[in-house]
Amino acid sequence: MKKAYVLNLSFGTWKNQIxxxxxxxxxxxxxxxxxxxxxxxxxxxxxxxNDFFHRACSHxxxxxxxxxxx
Numbered sequence: 001m002k003k004a005y006v007l008n009l010s011f012g013t014w015k016n017q018i019x020x021x022x023x024x025x026x027x028x029x030x031x032x033x034x035x036x037x038x039x040x041x042x043x044x045x046x047x048x049x050n051d052f053f054h055r056a057c058s059h060x061x062x063x064x065x066x067x068x069x070x
Contacts, residue, residue, distance in 0.1 A: 005032045005065060009056055014049035018057065020065035028064075035063050 003024035009016050022028040042059040046052040057067050 003028070004068070007036065007056070007060070009053065011046065011049040011052040014052075016053065018053075018060075019068045020060050021068050022065045031063060032060075032065065035060055035065070 001024040002021050005020045005022055005028075007018045007020065009018060020032075022032065039056060039059060043052050043055045046055060061067060
């Protein structure tokens with residue numbers, strides 16, 4: 001089974017909500033929490049909100065979460 005995981009992002013005044021699809025089990029839920037905690041390290045040197053958005057998406061996708069449009 002699959003489950004939707006929601007991430008609220010902000011960079012300066014820019015805000016966006018991103019949805020990802022991942023497994024509906026404890027391991028994926030824990031991985032999502034860990035990925036959120038590691039996000040600042042993956043985006044520390046972003047110059048603008050566009051760069052931040054793409055790096056955040058890439059970070060979660062590299063950990064097995066598929067970005068979906070909602």
